[in-house]
Amino acid sequence: HVPARYEGLGLAPDAAISHAAWDPGAEDLAIELSKTLDAPLVAGLVSRLVYDCNRPPEAPDAMPERSELFEIPGNRNLTAMQKNNRIETVYHPFHAAVSGVLAQRKARGDLTVLVTIHSFTPVYFGKPRKVEIGILHDSDGRMADAMMREAARLPHRAIARNDPYGAKDGVTHTLKLHGVKNRLPNVMIEVRNDLLTTPRGVSGMRDELLKLIVPALPALKGVRAAHD
Numbered sequence: 001h002v003p004a005r006y007e008g009l010g011l012a013p014d015a016a017i018s019h020a021a022w023d024p025g026a027e028d029l030a031i032e033l034s035k036t037l038d039a040p041l042v043a044g045l046v047s048r049l050v051y052d053c054n055r056p057p058e059a060p061d062a063m064p065e066r067s068e069l070f071e072i073p074g075n076r077n078l079t080a081m082q083k084n085n086r087i088e089t090v091y092h093p094f095h096a097a098v099s100g101v102l103a104q105r106k107a108r109g110d111l112t113v114l115v116t117i118h119s120f121t122p123v124y125f126g127k128p129r130k131v132e133i134g135i136l137h138d139s140d141g142r143m144a145d146a147m148m149r150e151a152a153r154l155p156h157r158a159i160a161r162n163d164p165y166g167a168k169d170g171v172t173h174t175l176k177l178h179g180v181k182n183r184l185p186n187v188m189i190e191v192r193n194d195l196l197t198t199p200r201g202v203s204g205m206r207d208e209l210l211k212l213i214v215p216a217l218p219a220l221k222g223v224r225a226a227h228d
Contacts, residue, residue, distance in 0.1 A: 009074030020067035025196025134190035143187035144218030
């Protein structure tokens, strides 16, 4: 969603529905995982071209003027006031919601693993990507390590660590802010979006990811599996 006040960011029609504007299939997949694992979900509702909540305010690509092949006219020459407005109305509310969920769980004594869900385009700058599932982490690799040990459960899938992105690409802000900072096991899961184009594809990927997530949980000290 691009709020009306931004006048569509001046995006061309193809850019407005492209992977540059959102992560196709990611929310559907996150909802399916949330339901199955009985896990709380915080989902962003505003296009990442307005503000990418997985970037800190100082990051140049938090409000990009260009994303891959797409120009973002509405992000050109933003004033400090305009940037701050987006930070206050998009970035801070999202992360406050995540912090609130984590605080509630801590107060109840719930054991917590932070999992973020994203999708990526099969072709980037004209180059095809072979990886289908990316398991990403920053300085805390506990959950990623545990999931990678289960990768043999999905022999038909191309699964890779910190691919197609990694910490060096600046994509682990949410993990650092809410996972590493709070000493919670955490992982970022990237799924190639051509695998999430139908409800059947989404539910199938949910089942596949559960084969990595659920067996990984007991390997983390004090964390119990929530699904058989």
